[in-house]
Amino acid sequence: MVVIKKKIKIKKKMIKNNKYLLIILISLILPIVSANGLTLINQTSFDVNKTFNINKNITFQLKNEEPVIFKNINFEENTYIAMNKIDNLSSGSTINVTATIISDSDFSGTVKLKGFYESQLGSQNLTHFINVSYTNGLTKCDFSITKGDSINWNNLINISTGDIKLMNAETLQEVTTISYGTNYSQIFETPISFPYYFSRYGFRFTDICTITVLDTSGLINDPNLDALITLDIEVEYEVTDMELTVLTTNYSMTPSQTKEDILSVKNIGSNIAKNIKLSGEWILFSTNNFDLDPGESKNIGYTIVPNILLTNETNKTHLKNISIEGNFLTLEKNISIFIHYMNLGNSSEISASLKELMENYAEIIKAYCNDYPDEEVCSKLIEKIIIGEGLNETGGLSLDFVKGFIDFIDQWTLQNNRNKENQLNMSSKIDMIVNSSNSTNNEVISIKEDVKGTTSGLYLFIILVIGLGVLIPLYFVVEHFKVKKEQELVGKYY
Numbered sequence: 001m002v003v004i005k006k007k008i009k010i011k012k013k014m015i016k017n018n019k020y021l022l023i024i025l026i027s028l029i030l031p032i033v034s035a036n037g038l039t040l041i042n043q044t045s046f047d048v049n050k051t052f053n054i055n056k057n058i059t060f061q062l063k064n065e066e067p068v069i070f071k072n073i074n075f076e077e078n079t080y081i082a083m084n085k086i087d088n089l090s091s092g093s094t095i096n097v098t099a100t101i102i103s104d105s106d107f108s109g110t111v112k113l114k115g116f117y118e119s120q121l122g123s124q125n126l127t128h129f130i131n132v133s134y135t136n137g138l139t140k141c142d143f144s145i146t147k148g149d150s151i152n153w154n155n156l157i158n159i160s161t162g163d164i165k166l167m168n169a170e171t172l173q174e175v176t177t178i179s180y181g182t183n184y185s186q187i188f189e190t191p192i193s194f195p196y197y198f199s200r201y202g203f204r205f206t207d208i209c210t211i212t213v214l215d216t217s218g219l220i221n222d223p224n225l226d227a228l229i230t231l232d233i234e235v236e237y238e239v240t241d242m243e244l245t246v247l248t249t250n251y252s253m254t255p256s257q258t259k260e261d262i263l264s265v266k267n268i269g270s271n272i273a274k275n276i277k278l279s280g281e282w283i284l285f286s287t288n289n290f291d292l293d294p295g296e297s298k299n300i301g302y303t304i305v306p307n308i309l310l311t312n313e314t315n316k317t318h319l320k321n322i323s324i325e326g327n328f329l330t331l332e333k334n335i336s337i338f339i340h341y342m343n344l345g346n347s348s349e350i351s352a353s354l355k356e357l358m359e360n361y362a363e364i365i366k367a368y369c370n371d372y373p374d375e376e377v378c379s380k381l382i383e384k385i386i387i388g389e390g391l392n393e394t395g396g397l398s399l400d401f402v403k404g405f406i407d408f409i410d411q412w413t414l415q416n417n418r419n420k421e422n423q424l425n426m427s428s429k430i431d432m433i434v435n436s437s438n439s440t441n442n443e444v445i446s447i448k449e450d451v452k453g454t455t456s457g458l459y460l461f462i463i464l465v466i467g468l469g470v471l472i473p474l475y476f477v478v479e480h481f482k483v484k485k486e487q488e489l490v491g492k493y494y
Contacts (some may be wrong), residue, residue: 036065037225038115045230048101052237056101063094070115080107103233113227116219123148123216131156132198141209144222154183169195169208188213237327240269244324246333254340255308266297273326280322315341
């Protein structure tokens with residue numbers, strides 16, 4: 001009986017100890033395990049129409065889907081939306097939140113809702129591996145690590161021209177170059193946010209990714225656990241009245257001339273005039289998209305630049321409008337512009353000339369950027385002239401097109417190296433022939449000195465003619481081969 005009681009006590013003690021061990025393990029593991037962090041339930045985006053100077057409230061549900069208690073929950077610093085700080089939100093809890101739209105200007109984008117949690121992880125000194133490939137980019141993008149951890153980037157681009165540059169996306173400075181088939185490791189000793197990307201030939205071919213280094217203890221914010229709220233705010237302004245004064249309404253000029261003048265706008269209403277926009281065909285304005293308080297006026301310079309390309313568009317009057325738009329009735333003023341006669345050619349001649357000019361310009365740029373791919377000017381000019389069809393929605397180069405362009409450079413480099421090898425081989429053969437010819441020539445000279453006769457001189461002349469007859473055609477064959485290869489290469493990739 002005593003033995004049984006003793007066994008029961010020992011078993012209870014083991015269970016109690018295992019409980020403590022389990023609690024300790026959970027406390028260590030939970031901060032690492034990622035669920036979904038702070039999340040907005042049901043609705044994550046809001047379209048808001050508000051009146052200028054009048055705030056508007058929105059409501060949403062916020063849930064904590066992490067196994068930690070989030071504290072001090074609030075929006076990151078911004079001028080669009082505000083709320084009262086949430087002191088605590090326990091794991092699995094949901095709370096109704098009322099936020100206030102405070103923006104007095106239009107906005108479309110996302111705002112972070114940040115939360116903090118307690119951590120006592122300590123240094124773990126883990127290594128996180130990221131493979132970098134040309135086709136798939138990075139195997140991991142945005143994620144968090146702990147202070148003392150390291151990142152190992154492995155370059156899987158297995159060609160001789162596959163060197164890649166690790167770039168700091170904030171400073172645009174190069175961190176290091178990773179040769180093809182090798183890797184690079186970096187230890188992160190302090191809590192930071194490290195945005196980066198990889199480039200080749202001066203072009204970014206991966207997404208911009210961010211590594212967040214968390215502290216080992218204390219109150220921590222992990223940006224990968226923050227909630228995101230999407231806002232589309234349109235601000236309506238109370239209507240006011242405007243006055244538009246154009247001093248000159250009739251102009252006479254040649255197609256190559258420009259004319260400068262001044263107009264005046266005035267807010268004659270009782271409310272502020274917001275985002276005043278001026279527009280007009282052939283007209284460039286010195287100032288645009290501005291505000292005017294009631295009673296305020298503004299003089300604006302403008303320049304008339306005729307867009308005339310054909311002869312039949314000259315010797316006639318063109319009617320154009322200057323208009324202003326905003327939180328008022330749209331105002332327009334008509335101006336007439338007489339363009340004097342000038343022989344500019346017909347449309348087919350103009351098109352042919354422009355096409356030839358652009359083709360020549362593009363070829364010059366291509367040749368220069370092939371030789372100097374890392375020059376900053378190349379990325380800008382290539383974007384505008386050579387590979388404009390590769391622009392994405394934001395006006396930047398799409399990653400797919402950049403990869404295609406890098407493919408071309410790789411192929412061009414490899415082919416160029418082959419051509420150089422062929423030229424070296426051909427040069428070696430020519431050197432052998434020249435050496436052989438020199439040897440023959442020396443022998444002929446020796447014979448000439450021995451024979452000392454007219455017949456010997458004739459033999460020498462014949463041998464020299466035969467030598468030149470071999471060398472000269474061979475030289476032109478080599479040059480022809482070189483030019484042909486370059487033409488084939490240009491025709492293939494352009």
